[in-house]
Amino acid sequence: MEQLFTPEYIVSILLSGISLGGQLALIAIGYTMVYGILRLINFAHGDLFMVVGLMGIYVCAVLPTYAAIPIVILITMGLGFAIERAAYKPLRSAPRMSAMISAIGVSYLLQNTATYVTGGQPMTYPTIETLNRTINIMGTPTKLVVILTPALVLVLIVLLTQLINHTKIGMAMRAVSKDFETSRLMGIKINRVISTTFVIGSALAAVGAILYFTTYPAITPTSGSMPGLKAFVAAVFGGIGSIPGAVIGAFLIGICETIIKGLPSSWNVSVFSDAFTFALLIIILTCKPTGLFGEKATDKV
């Protein structure tokens, strides 16, 4: 058992934890942005993530990788846009619960469609050569994707922050998330802002999915729901609506999960790698419901 905890082993666990965290972060941003603006837990976001994986399989079968990746990302953006228009926009003035039920319905639809298309069999994600190349880090052989993920996450987040803080649409997004009704009255085109949010969230989820399924290549129709829920927990942990919060939460969850999975199998605790995330959720919700960086909202009486 002592042999398990060599420095190389610890480094490799941490690296894959950071990598998983980065992938979750990319999904979590989509959750947190949508929640920030619509106050909706977009349950379908995780399943969109799974659909990206499946599309990757089918598109890579006919096109070379360098062409397939942008196409998959574009289709995902379109799908995210379409889901919002079809399933959430008609319910904008309905009670909040209706939109959430609709989100669960979309999730159900995407899962069942995936089962139908794949015939229920687990599919194998194609190997993307560049990402799978092995390099040495501190004596630990590591796949390139493990290193690339956090770097890519950082670049994308910087870009996103710039977009939100320094462009007109970004300003509109911030305004809408502060006060939906007032923003509408001030002439902000709400629907455009919401669509943009969904498109950005979907694009990030697509990038996340490509990285994620390179590491975990087996895809089933339910492959998306667990990473999706975890990413949502990450968003709650960081304070829903806060992008840096979501990213920090995602890295934390990713690292903890790989550590739990990496513990000796005789301890029998790997079954709790998913449950841990939810325990964390319940703890954070009871102790600090606003998360690390969240804002407090009060109801007017």
Place this chain on the structure above:
Amino acid sequence: MLQQKTNRKGAAGAVLGILALLLGVVLLENLSALIPGLPGVLQPTSQLFTVLKKGAVYALVVVSMNLLNGFTGLFSLGQAGFMLLGAYTYAIFTVPMDAKDQVYYLYGGSAVKFSLVDLFEGIFGTSGAGGGIALIFAVLTGLVLAGLVAALFAALIGLPVLRLKSDYLAIATLGFAEIIRAIFQWQTLGPITNGANMIKGFPTFADFNIKNSSGQVVLRLSTMVPFLVAAVCIALVVLLIRSSYGRAFKAIRDDEVAAEAMGISLFKHKMLSFVISSFFAGVGGGLFAMYVANAQAMVFTSTMTYEIMLIMVIGGIGSISGSVIGTFLYVACSEWWLRFLDAETYIGSFKVPLLRSGFRMVVFSVVIMIVVLFFSKGIMGEKELSWAMVRGFFQKLRPGKKAAPAEKKED
């Protein structure tokens, strides 16, 4: 309003109705034995009885979810977790002693050296009527325990999560269900939960079929049993909803702030609703284990909760009769009427496009989305089925006659 008399009359009518329903179910299941040569639909092996059994089980679970979501306005997604607790509790306590070694062979037998079945057989004997009474007591005690364990866990988890607002509550209860599922698959608890393997060998619905001495079935009761349990439980929920407490739940649903200002303790009443809902979900879980004849943690996923929730939406959030109707419709479609969508079909040599395994669920999800988006009230909305409504419906169907204005619901 002040009419206590009609209430009493209504209660008697309801009891008679339930008895008639049960009798009808028994008759239906035994019809093929009484009259030979009936169509296959009425044979005991027909899909009809699968639908009836599963429908009864699910109806109870959907009603329990509706009590929480529809009547108290608490959006909880933990139903599968409470069903799991119920299913396992029932299974663990009712596997007979002599079957335990075989079920738990991976762990060298069960750590629970006790079985309700053996306990009651020790009191009433094993053969004839005594055995039957022992079975009834064992199953009933098992189901009540199933409900109590689920309710106990609900009380524990309710302390932290019931203070949360709508969507946070949803995600916290969903997370709780996942935690429970992981715990029941944990190898270390194997001697109790059988780890990730299923528990089998406990009494199921089929055990209620009465056999003669040569082992032949003389009276089939396997469909009546889930109907009986579900009907009693749903009747209790209806009684609760129509009581002062039910009205307080609705007040919380409609406006928490006003409810609290009128002296209704939010925490106490939310907890009450949560615990009672979980109790019935636990009983439903026990029934579910009886229906599938095993208890296995991996079945009780969040997808199961979603399914239950979507049935509730189809039936109408805030309507008990809607939940029951919705459940039977849903189960009949998924287990029976729409099965053909899953089969590759040829008309002559022409292969009907799209039809193959999985298509049924796609059609289903589309229908559900249509209901959610365009018919958000579901079948019943917040109304309950009443004679006046049925009469009005048939009057509308009859051409030439003007539909009677919908009468106000009673009470």
Place this chain on the structure above:
Amino acid sequence: MGEQTVLRMENVTMQFGGVVAVNDLSLEIPQGKIVALIGPNGAGKTTAFNCITGVYQPTNGRVEFMGKTMVCSHPTGKMKKSYLGSDRDKFQREPIMAPTPDHVAKLGIARTFQNIRLWKSMTVFENVLVAKHMRAKQNVFSAVTRLNAGEEERMRRETMELLEEQGLDQYADEIATSLPYGLQRRLEIARALATEPKLLLLDEPAAGMNPQETQALAEYIRQIRDKHDLTVFLIEHHMDLVMKISDYIYVIDFGSEIARGVPKNVQKNKRVIEAYLGVTENE
């Protein structure tokens, strides 16, 4: 004078972040009187109500009800440093008491809301009936098994009596929110009365009413006070209503008291006139 004080607020301060919504408010409401709290929009009147009814825990101060401390608070945690109000140390040694709104209701304080909050899926009858739930002698088992039939019957009978008394009995079976505005306000008062309060807090009862209705309301408030042996504390904008029915008036602006007294003195008070004129200009 020998009359008992029903409610006493002592140095109550409510601070949200850096904003002091209610500042050092002290007042007394004697038994059987009608007392008004007035002030321009955003002066902190509803916040003061919320501090009494347990919706908010005040940052500092004490509220006594029927001679017993009901709410007591002092700045804690971060608020210790950022507290802007006065009397910081006065309640430092006293234990914090922050009852929930349902607890306050049980003690005998009922309220209405500025923006009417009736239970929208329920009938007029049910709206009042639910308010009887709190004082009913029953538990969930007796309720489900109908062992509480006598109690239930009593609740229904009393509800009907109350509706008759308020002239709402003909609407008993209508959905509460389908009533005309004025009747909805009256129903909210009936619902509050069903909790058998000693003190009734009315948050802008005349809002949205025309002059005739307002006139009738004044008489109505007096009536229910006499009939139900109440003390009334109200927030109002309609000056003529306030002047007509109040025994005593407190005026606040920007959270702080600017005047108090009997109606005719308050009417002449310079600061009150300024506060009100100032607002009129802005509007």
